[in-house]
Amino acid sequence: MSDTAIITAFSLIAEADPALVQVIGLSLRVSLSAIVLACLIALPLGAALALSRFPGRGGVIVICNALMGLPPVVAGLLIYLLLSRSGPLGSLELLFTPAAMIAAQTVLVVPIILSLTRSMIEELWGEYEEQLRSLGSGRLRAVPTLLWDGRVGLLTGILAGFGRASAEVGAVLIVGGNIAGHTRTMTTAITLETNRGNLAMAVALGIILLSIVLGLNALAFGLTQWSRRRMG
């Protein structure tokens, strides 16, 4: 039975089954959008947290670090409460749309990228501070320099964030509803097809998901190695 499922799964992939392609396309659109949004929020915030000093900063760092382990269902629930009809953003009518799934994944990924950015920028600033200040750069002007010089490490973190976004199922299930052709992603489809007994489709999606995560990690590893060889 499982052998048949695996063979059928590969044939679905080889034939570029339209249902399969549709689910993969939506998943990638949602996760990539979430990553872009999360980067826009978390990179400057992480840099600001790394370079600023204010009362309670330690507490903020602890909370950000803790939020890296935020359970996806909790993130989904928060977004659900915000976007439900009786919620503060209910009038936007975003619940059970890809936009709601993007919001949920963004909430999940922001703490990861923010904490990694904070830690990396803080470390780099420790190394560069004297040199940059001697050249006339203050903390604010140093931010682009530090983000650029930490680009390889940051990219690894961003890819880790993408991995978390694309692999999570709880949040998108709650706020997306797993509506065929509209909000069904790879992970929610795998859950559904497994329950239905359609293992071929579930396995095909699993293979694609695994390949994407493996490919991205290989890319991150390759970039890190290349950068070390080239720039030290």
Next chain:
Amino acid sequence: MSGDCLLRAENIGFEARGVALLRGVSFEVRAGRRLVILGPNGAGKSLLLRICHGLIAPSQGRVVRAGEGVRAARQAMVFQRPVMLRRSVRANLDHALALQGLSGPDRKARCEAALERFGLMPLAGRGARLLSGGEQQRLALARAWATRPDLLILDEPTSALDPASTRLIEDSLLQFSAEGMALVMTTHDLGQARRLGEEVIFLDRGQILETTPAPAFFSAPVSREARGYLAGELLW
């Protein structure tokens, strides 16, 4: 401030956790002169240089620099262990010039001039952090020179270098001086202090014990501490 004075330290003091690391330090740096600050480890030399470059605020006293606004005397600093950005040699130079507010064409011209002058052209595209210690310090010097400073501050710039690299750095510093740049440096290399110093400040336990022309300091040091330091005695 007199006409050719670029920097004046006035009664500088610095305390950390109740311990006085510098006390009543005053001196002047005049245009085109080479000042060497000598003293044992822990005397406060590096701290004094950082205060002079504005990296650390003194607890007492002040540092007065010549000129104001766009006419202010320009300063650059080279550290014992230069920190290079994770970029190419050329990009490190370009970044330093961008921080000075120079436009693209000006930056390019100055980068090329610096690469040419310091023999770094063949290394221009290489990662700066992959260079040898001597090459990195040469790049640090090129980076400082490219900003066209009136005063260059150097904190033991050759302490980690071999004699050949040291020679290259010293030759460059003498050329800078010949071109009118003032130098303030610390070193533990007495030979280097003799070769480069025109004036010497001897600092001990945060206080200046001697400020004198270099030949006088090396031939007839006044303080017991300076005599011991020159004789290589383990007084501390």
